[in-house]
Amino acid sequence: MVDLNTLPRRRYTNGPTALEHLERLSTQLGGPQIWIKRDDQLGLTQGGNKTRKLEFLIADALAQGADTLVTAGGVQSNHCRLTLSAARREGLECHLVLEEDLGSDGAPIPADAGGNPPEHTGNFLLFDLLGADSTEVHPNGSDLIARATELAGELEAQGRNPYVIPVGGSNVIGALGYVDCAQELLAQFAEVGLDVSSIVAPSGSAGMQAGLVAGLHAAGSLIPVVGINVSRTQEDQEPKIVNLVDEVASFLHLPLVPRDRSLGLGDYFGTGYALPTPEMVEAVRLFAQTQGILLDPVYTGKAAAGLIDLVRQGRFESDDNVVFIHSGGVPGLYARAGAFA
Known part of the structure; x- marks a missing residue:
């Protein structure tokens, strides 16, 4: 673990965000067991990562x-x-x-x-x-x-x-927020005795994913972070993730992070950033109708579409525990209501 308490920090959220088991969604998809980290419930107006x-x-x-x-x-x-x-x-x-x-x-x-x-x-x-x-x-x-x-x-x-x-x-200072989140997640996993096989997260400007990767590395955790790109191909996104991971690791005086820890899948962003896809629409509806949880159409909707596709491809075992990071962004849902008409 790294000690972030020596760095200047403001506090906008009281305590950790919830880690919830999505039992009905997991059943609907036939496994794995899907959990969600509710960073849509962070402090400040309407929350988000x-x-x-x-x-x-x-x-x-x-x-x-x-x-x-x-x-x-x-x-x-x-x-x-x-x-x-x-x-x-x-x-x-x-x-x-x-x-x-x-x-x-x-x-x-x-x-x-x-x-x-x-x-x-x-x-x-x-x-x-x-x-x-x-x-x-x-x-x-x-x-x-x-x-x-x-x-x-x-x-x-x-x-x-x-x-x-x-x-x-998304620079080194901002990514520290998700180094801290990685430590928060590991404490929550330990508290409920959860053996997590993968963390799935939206990947855009890469600060969240880079912080998670560096934070898990600092703690000696080998849990992979699967980024679902919201705007770029894998070829274009992964260097952004790697560069920021390396900068964060250097800032925190961590050992070099292996290149293969920075994974950004580029099959789910469609024709471009913020442009809807049928798979995103399906994912938003599925989360809402099975769990009562709203996703946004730009980040979490496309990341959830990626998660659902990976499940259907058999990427995970039926008894795996997979944690999905809800990065917030729900106000954007109302600006793109036409995608759901």
Whole structure:
């Protein structure tokens, strides 16, 4: 185990998130025994995995004397919602640099019949309710971090002290949140006497997966973390995971993590990030109708589709215990209701 208590940290969640056995879903799929880590129930507005990252990122910002946060993501970014929520909790300014969504045809999503811009629901609605100090929406494919860095310079010229957080909060500091989660999970497994064969998680900006891999490695655990990519092929995603795992391991002075610990399966993201797939729709409905648990269509829906396919392929034994990480993001479900019509 590594001791993270020496590092600056804020606390936004009271105690560990629940680890629940999905008995009805497991029966429906004919095994393995599926468990779910409820990181959708983390603190800050509507929860989600970025909260763990922000406990370390916000502490680092405050330690540097920041009075303003600048970050970036899509118009339905869970990370931007939670960064803004943390800013409200801490009394900081928060500025968001956003990228427009695309429809399945590759074109910007048109306004609805009432003339409302498509982004004015889900997380984008929450940006407004939480009072973002500024929001900019740029064309899809824009260099958001370049603009965020430029905006930070403009704010600095106005006398602010900005702190730029990368997309998804996925750098070494943010990934520490999931090093901590790995330790939390191992304690929960020990508490209930659970022998876990695999952990399955969404893999996007890779901070969550890299932190889990490094945290398990630090504890001497060989439980594999199977990443289900939400936006990239395996060939493109795995180097991102490996690089961040290596950076985290170096930061924590850990032994080198074997390359094969960083697995990101690229068969389930469909035609692109945030674009729906029939398998995602099936997975969201199945979790809702067997367990009463809502998944989001961008991350957990596609990761669950991957999990279900792996089960059907016989990847796991019927008596294996597989833990699925619910990374949150449910507000995005309401912005993409058309996928379920």
